[in-house]
Amino acid sequence: MQVTPESAMRAWFEDLWNTGDESTIDRMLPAHGVVHGLPRIDFLGFTLARFVDGQLVEGWNSFNFLAMYEQIGVRLNMPSAG
Numbered sequence: 001m002q003v004t005p006e007s008a009m010r011a012w013f014e015d016l017w018n019t020g021d022e023s024t025i026d027r028m029l030p031a032h033g034v035v036h037g038l039p040r041i042d043f044l045g046f047t048l049a050r051f052v053d054g055q056l057v058e059g060w061n062s063f064n065f066l067a068m069y070e071q072i073g074v075r076l077n078m079p080s081a082g
Contacts, residue, residue: 008049008055036059041071
């Protein structure tokens with residue numbers, strides 16, 4: 001079966017995040033790969049990744065950080081307008 005970027009990303013999320021198989025990292029992330037990650041909490045966002053030969057070589061995450069901060073107990077003090 002040919003590995004496509006879509007099938008590799010689906011495998012990454014299914015094996016690592018959904019089933020908790022941490023050996024996925026060793027199998028799919030080469031030593032030179034970089035993933036810009038976040039702690040495990042529940043909030044919305046998206047992930048963009050680049051795969052080469054079935055391995056994740058670059059990854060980006062964009063998430064609702066305000067929801068993340070609220071869940072980990074961070075209170076943001078915003079300056080007053082004016």
